[in-house]
Amino acid sequence: MTRIIYLAATLIVATALAVLASQAPRPLGTDAPADRFSAERAMIDIREIGRRPHPVGSAEHARVRAYLLGRMESLGLSPTVQTGLMSPDSSRRLERWSAGRIAGHSRVDNLVGVLPGQDSALPAVMLMAHYDSAWDSPGAADDSSGVAAILEAVRALRNDETRRRDLVVLLTDAEELGLDGARAFFSEHPLRDRIGLIVNLEARGGGGRAMMFETGPGNAETVALFARAARDVRGGVTSNSLATLVYENMPNGTDYTVPKARGIAGLNLAFIGRPSQYHSPTSTPEALDVGSVQHIGDQTLAIAREALAAPRLPEATRDVAFADLLGWGPVALPAWSGWAILLAAAGSLGGAAWLWRREAGWGDIGRGALDALFALLAAFTFAYAVRGLAGPMGDRYGAGPELYYTMLRRLPWIEAGLALALLGLLIALLAGRARIRPVWWAGGLALSAAVAVLAGGLNLVVLIVAGLAAALAFAPAARPEAPYGAAIGWSAAVLGIGLLIQILAPTAAVLFLWPGLVFAVGLVVAAGLARRLQEGRALLPSAILAVPVVAWLLYQAHPVILGVGMDLPGVTAVFVLLVGAGLRLFTPGGRLARPALVVAALLALTGAGVALSARVAEPPPAARPGGPT
Numbered sequence: 001m002t003r004i005i006y007l008a009a010t011l012i013v014a015t016a017l018a019v020l021a022s023q024a025p026r027p028l029g030t031d032a033p034a035d036r037f038s039a040e041r042a043m044i045d046i047r048e049i050g051r052r053p054h055p056v057g058s059a060e061h062a063r064v065r066a067y068l069l070g071r072m073e074s075l076g077l078s079p080t081v082q083t084g085l086m087s088p089d090s091s092r093r094l095e096r097w098s099a100g101r102i103a104g105h106s107r108v109d110n111l112v113g114v115l116p117g118q119d120s121a122l123p124a125v126m127l128m129a130h131y132d133s134a135w136d137s138p139g140a141a142d143d144s145s146g147v148a149a150i151l152e153a154v155r156a157l158r159n160d161e162t163r164r165r166d167l168v169v170l171l172t173d174a175e176e177l178g179l180d181g182a183r184a185f186f187s188e189h190p191l192r193d194r195i196g197l198i199v200n201l202e203a204r205g206g207g208g209r210a211m212m213f214e215t216g217p218g219n220a221e222t223v224a225l226f227a228r229a230a231r232d233v234r235g236g237v238t239s240n241s242l243a244t245l246v247y248e249n250m251p252n253g254t255d256y257t258v259p260k261a262r263g264i265a266g267l268n269l270a271f272i273g274r275p276s277q278y279h280s281p282t283s284t285p286e287a288l289d290v291g292s293v294q295h296i297g298d299q300t301l302a303i304a305r306e307a308l309a310a311p312r313l314p315e316a317t318r319d320v321a322f323a324d325l326l327g328w329g330p331v332a333l334p335a336w337s338g339w340a341i342l343l344a345a346a347g348s349l350g351g352a353a354w355l356w357r358r359e360a361g362w363g364d365i366g367r368g369a370l371d372a373l374f375a376l377l378a379a380f381t382f383a384y385a386v387r388g389l390a391g392p393m394g395d396r397y398g399a400g401p402e403l404y405y406t407m408l409r410r411l412p413w414i415e416a417g418l419a420l421a422l423l424g425l426l427i428a429l430l431a432g433r434a435r436i437r438p439v440w441w442a443g444g445l446a447l448s449a450a451v452a453v454l455a456g457g458l459n460l461v462v463l464i465v466a467g468l469a470a471a472l473a474f475a476p477a478a479r480p481e482a483p484y485g486a487a488i489g490w491s492a493a494v495l496g497i498g499l500l501i502q503i504l505a506p507t508a509a510v511l512f513l514w515p516g517l518v519f520a521v522g523l524v525v526a527a528g529l530a531r532r533l534q535e536g537r538a539l540l541p542s543a544i545l546a547v548p549v550v551a552w553l554l555y556q557a558h559p560v561i562l563g564v565g566m567d568l569p570g571v572t573a574v575f576v577l578l579v580g581a582g583l584r585l586f587t588p589g590g591r592l593a594r595p596a597l598v599v600a601a602l603l604a605l606t607g608a609g610v611a612l613s614a615r616v617a618e619p620p621p622a623a624r625p626g627g628p629t
Contacts, residue, residue: 203292424604432593525545
């Protein structure tokens with residue numbers, strides 16, 4: 001009974017902490033101090049900019065441009081308009097967007113302003129956002145929120161006497177069509193060679209915390225500046241080096257893509273909650289999460305203030321491993337530190353194995369490691385199946401983009417379905433994989449792979465992973481009667497994968513190594529106390545250590561699902577593995593195992609039902625122009 005109490009308490013408290021840490025800060029009103037960022041003040045501009053759709057070439061676009069020039073003038077930015085050429089591809093896309101109503105338009109109009117500092121010879125800091133919208137979206141989030149956040153940040157900085165260097169404001173045009181405005185500035189504008197640091201603001205949705213998801217190469221100094229600025233951000237910051245690495249290997253692009261290729265240091269910020277508002281008619285000022293505006297604006301102001309006062313701006317040196325701790329931080333470590341963490345964690349696991357040598361033999365540890373590998377492979381397969389129940393994937397989106405936007409609206413349903421189904425899988429594994437016949441595991445994996453293939457087309461990776469998991473289903477399984485060895489083996493599997501990632505991509509290994517170290521320390525502490533205390537008291541330190549780490553993992557999982565879960569749901573399997581490592585010691589045994597399996601089955605079925613119900617809750621709309629960028 002003690003173990004099940006620890007298991008339930010750890011999950012409940014960790015989930016509550018993760019939810020709290022995932023909230024955007026409370027917005028400040030118009031009566032906020034003059035040197036602070038106020039989302040309510042920024043909303044005045046958002047309501048004006050995002051009044052109606054304002055794509056390039058439209059009359060509304062011209063109105064917004066004139067309004068922004070007036071606002072920049074009133075802020076002392078002495079704005080100018082840089083006119084450049086639009087690419088032929090962008091011109092054709094604009095014509096398709098408008099169904100021929102805007103044809104032959106080939107001009108972009110960037111708005112450029114400068115807030116002078118004490119020494120204009122120093123490299124300048126740039127705040128950048130785009131002011132055009134998608135064809136049929138008011139764009140209150142994408143990117144009226146970014147433009148308004150910059151204007152409010154400039155207002156707060158106007159009378160700041162610590163500004164050593166110039167602040168350049170660039171409001172780009174035609175980002176939605178192909179980053180044409182950014183290309184025009186960084187290929188032609190006289191200020192292009194004076195820029196030393198860029199803060200770019202974006203949105204892919206209408207709410208949630210603003211995450212710093214991209215830096216330039218050799219980011220140690222850039223992350224250090226970001227960490228210093230984070231001290232002044234209400235609600236803390238959200239960022240990690242795994243996200244930056246993943247984004248670098250995705251086909252997506254923002255305006256920062258252009259200067260990043262020129263080697264200019266930068267920080268890219270965006271919020272991606274409320275995904276149904278992305279490029280949607282529903283992206284209105286009334287629907288926008290004002291807390292998200294506060295969060296992205298607070299960070300913009302803090303970074304700009306720190307950079308403008310800095311004696312020197314960041315230069316490319318080396319990449320670091322970093323992450324925020326539930327909004328605190330970020331904590332940054334050199335990439336090589338992963339090796340030290342691995343050694344410390346391996347030593348702790350070795351100590352736990354020695355202290356528990358009578359209760360945890362090598363066979364138990366090996367079965368625990370196999371259990372962890374099976375969990376990873378099975379979760380990968382089941383995640384693709386749950387995602388497939390919600391609707392088509394990848395190439396199956398169809399000829400037009402309308403189904404893509406439908407799936408974005410279904411993303412909250414997908415996330416809930418994945419969370420419930422994978423929690424059910426995890427509880428089933430904790431209760432004991434051997435309690436379910438291998439043939440049932442294999443059948444479930446085969447069915448899941450079939451659903452994934454029907455929804456997303458032939459996917460050899462899913463089929464291979466499902467086959468490997470089915471084969472492992474017949475391998476010796478860890479039973480809850482041997483929880484010590486199973487817990488050590490599961491953590492050893494986590495460190496083994498962490499070792500592989502440390503070799504291949506050391507800045508991404510934080511997701512495995514930091515939790516792996518804490519869980520290993522928890523195991524050796526529990527093993528040391530088990531000789532002197534009753535089991536319940538001996539396991540208490542492990543539960544206390546597990547709570548913040550499991551919370552951190554769940555907190556990291558949320559933006560991962562929002563960012564890539566729609567097309568790469570298998571990434572959620574990593575969190576099943578990691579959370580399982582923190583909970584494996586509290587596996588329910590004896591008479592509680594069977595009720596735990598019943599709960600697991602109900603959770604899995606409920607998750608599948610939630611994902612499937614998204615088809616009814618968010619049916620496909622009529623065809624829409626344009627497409628995802």
